[in-house]
Amino acid sequence: MMKVVDMFVKRLFSSLILVCLLAVGASAALADETPMDRVKEGTDKLIELLSQPEMQDPAKHDAAIAELRKEAEKYIDFRLVTMYSVGKPWLKMSPQMQSDLTEAFIQLLERSYLKRIPAYGGQKVEYKKEMVSGKKAKVLTEIIDKDKKIIVEFRLKIVQEQWMIYDVVAEGVSLVANYRSQFAEVLRDGTPEELLKLIRDRVEKIDKGEMDEDQSKS
Amino acid sequence: MRIVEEIDRWLLACLLVAILLVGVVGTSFASDIGDDPVQLAQFSGRAAEESADFDDFDDEYADSENLVADPLKYWNMTWFYLNDGLYHGFFKPVAKGYAWAVPPQPRIWVRNFFTNMLFPVRFINNILTGKLDAAYMETSKFVVNTSIGFLGFGDVTAGRPRNWEPERPTADGMGQTLGKAGMGHGIYLVWPFVGPSSIRESVGWVSDAYMDPLTYGDLSFIEFGAIRVYKNVNTLSLQLKGNEYEALTEGAIDKYAAVRDAYIRYRAKKVEE
Numbered sequence: 473m474m475k476v477v478d479m480f481v482k483r484l485f486s487s488l489i490l491v492c493l494l495a496v497g498a499s500a501a502l503a504d505e506t507p508m509d510r511v512k513e514g515t516d517k518l519i520e521l522l523s524q525p526e527m528q529d530p531a532k533h534d535a536a537i538a539e540l541r542k543e544a545e546k547y548i549d550f551r552l553v554t555m556y557s558v559g560k561p562w563l564k565m566s567p568q569m570q571s572d573l574t575e576a577f578i579q580l581l582e583r584s585y586l587k588r589i590p591a592y593g594g595q596k597v598e599y600k601k602e603m604v605s606g607k608k609a610k611v612l613t614e615i616i617d618k619d620k621k622i623i624v625e626f627r628l629k630i631v632q633e634q635w636m637i638y639d640v641v642a643e644g645v646s647l648v649a650n651y652r653s654q655f656a657e658v659l660r661d662g663t664p665e666e667l668l669k670l671i672r673d674r675v676e677k678i679d680k681g682e683m684d685e686d687q688s689k690s
Numbered sequence: 691m692r693i694v695e696e697i698d699r700w701l702l703a704c705l706l707v708a709i710l711l712v713g714v715v716g717t718s719f720a721s722d723i724g725d726d727p728v729q730l731a732q733f734s735g736r737a738a739e740e741s742a743d744f745d746d747f748d749d750e751y752a753d754s755e756n757l758v759a760d761p762l763k764y765w766n767m768t769w770f771y772l773n774d775g776l777y778h779g780f781f782k783p784v785a786k787g788y789a790w791a792v793p794p795q796p797r798i799w800v801r802n803f804f805t806n807m808l809f810p811v812r813f814i815n816n817i818l819t820g821k822l823d824a825a826y827m828e829t830s831k832f833v834v835n836t837s838i839g840f841l842g843f844g845d846v847t848a849g850r851p852r853n854w855e856p857e858r859p860t861a862d863g864m865g866q867t868l869g870k871a872g873m874g875h876g877i878y879l880v881w882p883f884v885g886p887s888s889i890r891e892s893v894g895w896v897s898d899a900y901m902d903p904l905t906y907g908d909l910s911f912i913e914f915g916a917i918r919v920y921k922n923v924n925t926l927s928l929q930l931k932g933n934e935y936e937a938l939t940e941g942a943i944d945k946y947a948a949v950r951d952a953y954i955r956y957r958a959k960k961v962e963e
Contacts, residue, residue: 556750556751559751559754559755580941580943581941583941584937584940584941585937585941643956643959644955644956644958644959644960644962645938645951645952645955645956646751646955648751649751649753649754649951649955650938650948650951650952650955651948652751652754652755653754653755653757653947653948653950653951654942654943654944654947654948654951655943656754656755656947657944657947658943658944667943670943671943674941674942674943678940678941
């Protein structure tokens with residue numbers, strides 16, 4: 473009888489392992505590229521795009537932003553970024569409000585963060601580690617300046633069979649969490665409409681600020 | 691033997707079910723994507739998926755809305771906006787003018803001098819947090835830079851092969867040490883001129899001042915303040931492009947909340963390392 477039980481346990485274990493292997497195989501097959509490949513490809517492309525001289529030309533500003541956005545959307549899922557930044561209230565918003573917020577937030581992020589990448593362009597980026605758990609992954613990188621090291625973590629999720637970035641954490645500061653703390657202040661006693669207006673106003677202000685700087689330069 | 695056969699069959703059945711399940715999950719995931727045109731997916735397909743995995747992701751950011759107690763919010767906000775105004779209206783223009791007048795190299799020397807002088811703060815806190823390798827590194831750097839580097843103006847150890855990196859980054863002050871000892875922030879505080887802080891970090895800041903040689907100099911309050919201002923202007927002049935404060939506040943719709951969140955998370959990371 474002992475032998476039977478022993479065998480049973482062994483079989484059970486081997487079949488469990490097989491199931492696990494199959495499951496892993498299935499999830500790996502969903503995304504051809506690893507999360508790290510995706511992050512590397514995305515940052516390389518954006519840096520390349522941003523280092524082109526046309527990017528700094530005010531006359532071609534709109535075209536440059538449009539191109540930047542097209543490229544960024546291949547690697548960053550802005551809808552997820554917006555959704556997690558808004559938090560729970562997102563689920564109660566109308567589809568129209570959700571897409572309006574996403575659109576406004578994309579514009580804000582393009583102007584405030586993406587355009588700043590060239591300032592970090594000269595430094596070396598080291599891809600350190602990749603951690604995958606189910607449909608989520610983290611990619612750890614180090615950006616090395618002359619005497620400074622900045623630790624940047626990218627968070628990804630499988631969307632439409634591809635790893636998409638939904639958060640960037642620099643020195644422990646998560647972009648999504650940072651915006652969630654701000655949005656929460658607004659949504660605590662305000663409406664989604666007010667939040668949308670605040671984001672749009674901010675975009676407008678940044679655009680105006682740039683105009684002033686361009687004028688003072690010329 | 692019959693028992694074994696039966697178990698065998700049972701296991702086979704289990705395995706088949708498991709494979710089918712994995713297959714279904716896989717294909718349903720794929721078809722979910724394949725069938726929906728992108729626009730449709732935005733509104734119908736994704737809505738269900740979004741609420742389904744929302745809780746899972748919500749855990750990741752669950753602490754965002756109550757990261758630190760802030761009972762003195764209005765007091766803090768007053769100083770925060772004063773500091774922000776000082777940054778844009780005074781410190782930044784002064785640093786810009788200073789950077790225009792003085793070439794980078796002398797400014798780097800000045801920064802090195804102040805960094806070297808704060809050696810006791812890093813050394814003592816490295817010892818207190820058990821970072822002995824970092825304490826050793828700091829000591830050897832201090833000895834070499836103070837002597838050969840002429841009072842620390844030159845950083846002669848930078849980029850040398852012997853300037854290895856300690857296993858954990860060197861300590862940055864008593865606030866970090868207290869955090870490692872398990873002390874919480876208490877409440878969030880913003881000080882005029884100094885910026886974001888908390889009860890713990892304020893205690894740390896005062897202790898660090900006791901380890902700062904500048905405190906023991908024969909200086910009046912005004913002279914002391916002037917040196918501090920000069921030190922900050924000098925540091926800022928080397929970070930005019932792409933500095934963290936501007937990157938953070940430019941895109942913020944609520945600067946105050948953005949800086950509070952970033953400060954607390956950055957300190958948490960420092961305590962962790």
